Amino acid sequence: MKKKAPVVKNQEFDAEVIDLTYQGNGVIKVDDFPIFVTNAVPGEKIRVGITKVATNYAFGRVVKTLEASPNRNNDVNSAALTTGIAPLAHLKYDAQLKFKQQQISELFRKQHVDVNVAPTIGMENPTGYRNKAQIPAREIKGQLTTGFFRRGSHRLMPIEDFYIQDPEIDKAIVIIRDILRKFHVAAYDEVHHKGVIRNIMVRRGYYSHEMMVVLVTRSKRIPGANIIIPEIKNALPEVTSIIQNVNQDKTNVILGDVNHVLWGNKVIKDTLFDKTFAIGPNSFYQVNPQTTEVLYKLAADKAELTGDETVIDAYSGIGTISLTIADKVKSVLGVEVVPAAIDDAKRNADLNNVHNVKFELGKAEEKMVAWQQDGLQPDVIFVDPPRKGLTPELIDAAAKMAPKKIVYISCNPATLVRDIVQFEENGYAIKGDVQPVDQFPQTTHIESVTVLERQN
Numbered sequence: 001m002k003k004k005a006p007v008v009k010n011q012e013f014d015a016e017v018i019d020l021t022y023q024g025n026g027v028i029k030v031d032d033f034p035i036f037v038t039n040a041v042p043g044e045k046i047r048v049g050i051t052k053v054a055t056n057y058a059f060g061r062v063v064k065t066l067e068a069s070p071n072r073n074n075d076v077n078s079a080a081l082t083t084g085i086a087p088l089a090h091l092k093y094d095a096q097l098k099f100k101q102q103q104i105s106e107l108f109r110k111q112h113v114d115v116n117v118a119p120t121i122g123m124e125n126p127t128g129y130r131n132k133a134q135i136p137a138r139e140i141k142g143q144l145t146t147g148f149f150r151r152g153s154h155r156l157m158p159i160e161d162f163y164i165q166d167p168e169i170d171k172a173i174v175i176i177r178d179i180l181r182k183f184h185v186a187a188y189d190e191v192h193h194k195g196v197i198r199n200i201m202v203r204r205g206y207y208s209h210e211m212m213v214v215l216v217t218r219s220k221r222i223p224g225a226n227i228i229i230p231e232i233k234n235a236l237p238e239v240t241s242i243i244q245n246v247n248q249d250k251t252n253v254i255l256g257d258v259n260h261v262l263w264g265n266k267v268i269k270d271t272l273f274d275k276t277f278a279i280g281p282n283s284f285y286q287v288n289p290q291t292t293e294v295l296y297k298l299a300a301d302k303a304e305l306t307g308d309e310t311v312i313d314a315y316s317g318i319g320t321i322s323l324t325i326a327d328k329v330k331s332v333l334g335v336e337v338v339p340a341a342i343d344d345a346k347r348n349a350d351l352n353n354v355h356n357v358k359f360e361l362g363k364a365e366e367k368m369v370a371w372q373q374d375g376l377q378p379d380v381i382f383v384d385p386p387r388k389g390l391t392p393e394l395i396d397a398a399a400k401m402a403p404k405k406i407v408y409i410s411c412n413p414a415t416l417v418r419d420i421v422q423f424e425e426n427g428y429a430i431k432g433d434v435q436p437v438d439q440f441p442q443t444t445h446i447e448s449v450t451v452l453e454r455q456n
Contacts, residue, residue, distance in 0.1 A: 024087035088443035126441030205270030319345030389415025399426035
């Protein structure tokens with residue numbers, strides 16, 4: 001017999017919020033049946049309205065707050081929550097930091113891994129930190145409009161203040177939008193796959209203040225580009241690079257493979273620690289350089305580098321970790337699967353006159369297996385994988401190389417915990433605390449640094 005849900009759509013009732021999901025939704029329960037509610041804080045009493053019912057769970061909205069939590073942040077634009085730009089913005093910042101610490105602790109507890117998770121390292125100013133924006137453009141009421149999609153939909157909400165983005169980037173988006181409106185450039189219509197401007201991307205160096213504007217288009221050319229480019233240059237004095245990225249596919253992927261430099265440089269530059277990095281439109285560069293410096297310094301400190309180590313940097317990207325630890329070790333060998341990132345990494349090594357770093361193209365898991373079979377014996381391995389974590393093959397190969405330490409920089413605590421269990425089965429144990437770092441305040445993303453040490 002199919003179990004009947006104890007609630008129905010449009011039903012309203014009073015309830016207490018008992019928990020928060022990893023997506024930042026409040027949780028209430030009716031007969032052990034979970035209901036996930038946007039903009040609800042644990043400890044609050046609310047009147048909930050049911051918006052959707054599935055077999056094992058339902059979604060709801062706050063009809064009325066009957067008793068607010070002391071952890072509620074009332075000083076937030078509702079659009080940040082409605083669109084999912086900042087799904088934790090309804091929580092006061094100290095409560096966000098505790099939530100992230102508890103998320104990691106709970107996942108380790110469920111896997112019976114005994115470890116201390118330290119309090120999350122936060123930011124002094126946890127808003128306006130993002131150095132990159134990728135903003136969709138659509139037609140609303142007959143004109144090109146920028147904003148963000150409402151949660152769970154492709155319906156654009158017009159927004160000018162993105163709360164977590166560098167305010168100078170927010171201003172630039174509005175200026176570019178108005179210039180495109182002035183010259184009647186058509187926004188992308190994803191239903192009919194027509195129009196010109198799909199997205200406006202802006203990158204701004206946190207330290208350099210160099211700004212890159214990328215117009216992502218469905219069409220191969222931008223009507224009136226010869227007039228539009230000077231207007232953007234004149235309106236935004238920080239701009240040093242204007243690029244057209246062509247994406248003609250019917251896809252949700254933002255950037256295409258083809259870039260045309262319309263004016264200026266093909267990259268902007270910024271610094272991390274004392275190193276200079278060239279950043280292109282497709283480069284993976286951490287969006288919060290302030291905490292990136294905290295994160296990488298922490299990883300290097302926890303590795304207890306002495307200057308004599310051979311290091312592997314798996315998932316090396318444009319070389320940010322490799323180059324920031326290069327002067328603390330004997331040599332670094334980086335591996336990255338994206339050819340353009342390898343080119344960026346080599347360019348960045350040259351830019352900084354770093355000669356003890358080598359970058360190789362390939363899948364980290366395949367390279368690690370090959371290096372292990374070739375007898376490579378690193379002292380320390382740094383891993384900074386995407387959200388899907390490490391593969392079993394990479395973990396086995398890394399363990400067989402028998403480095404003294406493995407430094408795991410994680411952006412997903414669920415895959416971190418899964419991978420740590422496999423490392424423990426391979427003779428490694430966590431050394432010290434797991435240290436969360438709030439790389440993405442106001443969002444549910446959680447970065448952390450864990451050091452694993454080989455047990456003799």
